[in-house]
Amino acid sequence: MNEKTMSLPFIIYDPECPLCVRFKQALEHMDFDISLSFYPLDHPELFREFPKLELDKINKEVHLILDDETNNILKGHEVIEYLAKRNSTVKKFAWLLDTDVGEKASHFFYKSVNKLRESLHNHCSTCRK
DSSP: OOOOOSOSSEEEEOTTOHHHHHHHHHHHTSOBSSOOEEEETTOTTHHHHOTTOOHHHHHHSOEEEEETTTTEEEETHHHHHHHHHHBTTGGGGGGGGGSHHHHHHHHHHHHHHHHHHHHHHHHOTTTOO
8 A cells, every 4th residue: 555645643624614624723722642633625635545534424524533554533522532532631531521421421512513513514605515
């Protein structure tokens, strides 16, 4: 297989979605115990280097690519949980995510934000392509 040009781990974001761009910008200013990269969903190498990715699924929820060899891809609320456990401030409370209540809260938070993103996408003239 060809050598990868994209740095792992990375989040795929929609550069046409204002909420996605703001989410990316906020994450870039946070302190994580990993080096996190960001690539737009129209990155020329994305689907060549990661052929198992599907554009329609990426458009529906956030994806974080951890490892291309094991095809370890987190989606939706899994991304929120992963990032929370790796943020220097939040990880002190990350054990809460391992409880039933924490998991429900993570699902609810992600579902609410994703619903807002979909609503913005449906009403935005530049987003609807």
